[in-house]
Amino acid sequence: MTIKIRIIPTLLFKEMGLVKGIAFDSWRRVGSAMQAIKVYNLREVDELVFLDITATLDGRSPDFETIDELADECFMPLAVGGGIRRVEDVRRLLQVGADKVVINSAAVETPELIQQVAQGFGSQCVVVSIDARRHPNGRYEVFTHSGTQSTGLDPVAVARQSEALGAGEILITSIERDGTMMGYDLALTREVSEAVSIPVIASGGAGNYHHMAQVLRAGTVSAVSAASIFHFTQQTPLEAKHYLKGQGFKVRI
């Protein structure tokens, strides 16, 4: 009765190119977005997440033209985020081919946007992305604006509030683990996924297939997202699925 676990490559976009960093810093260029989308198309990956990580920082709207071009080549589910602040941004993103929108900073600054989008376009297209940092005392805190602004908020509280407002999915990212390839933050993922009844996507820290199995066992997450592992190593989403299948998880092959 369960659904297949999704493996979701995340593409981070900055100033016309794809990048990948470590702990939301030290960004490296990793090629063109179009090229990556064509490769993932051929490989028939489960879904793609595409985030413009400087749109909000620069006070820009999403780059609708670029996303339109990319979405035209993308015959798989596509979630798009970065710079979404108004319902109109969402309408245009869906029009140019996004299947879902990813709301991060605005989910904290203007949470009513979640409700407006859910009512207008349905909960299923609203992914709320939460970036959390772990403090030395073990407490987690939500950061916005690509990890640059502290909020004083607890990720569990933000996740619960987002669900109540109509979010359809939560993408939970550990800022420290991101790009380290040392494994997901299991405690963070578990806390968030147990707090809500909508699907949760684990993000930040995947370095190998075993890490994916770990986070899937630790909490009831519906999907794992990963970036560095696919950019910087020979590992592929398909191999990940074969590995997870061997570990007893349901995957689409």
Added chain:
Amino acid sequence: MNIVAIVDYGMCNLDSVARAVEECGGEALVTERARDLETANRIILPGVGAFTEAMRNIRQRALDHILYEQAVEKQIPFLGICLGMQLLATIGFEVEETNGLGFIPGEVRRLNPSGEDTRIPHVGWNEVYPSQDSPLFRGIAPGKDFYFVHSYHLCPRDEFQVLARTPYAGGFVSAVQSGSIWGVQFHPEKSQHTGFQLLKNFLSF
């Protein structure tokens, strides 16, 4: 020419559907004009959004009458995708009780979580099992995965209009048919080669 009118009612991922139709050999025409819908060889009603607002938009554009004429009276092959399938129903209960197009007797209800693993919305790849032989699923093995993203589902009144089911949330109807009117809860345009096979089947009727 195989002109496929993709109904634009102001709220969906029209581009994805249009691109997929063209990849599958059809000529996609995104439109809300009555004349285009009257001359098309096929009609696709796509859908991302909420039932109530979708029906309001459709009525504001007076598309409900044109769609009825084309799909029900003239029997132009018609495919509703996701919300577009749900809109075929008599009535929906998302946000508020709203009358649908009424092409398929039935109701649209929220998926019911059945056990801990059943998270709603139902997002991701899941199996589709046709319950009868259908040209729409020609060349597609039972149990193939399609991409779903939805919280509501169409419950047809009549069993003979059920074309396929998916084992989630107690099992729900993932495809329906009434004559030349078809509806699929999943997104064929996002379901890669399996989805394209289904679209090609629809284009070949």
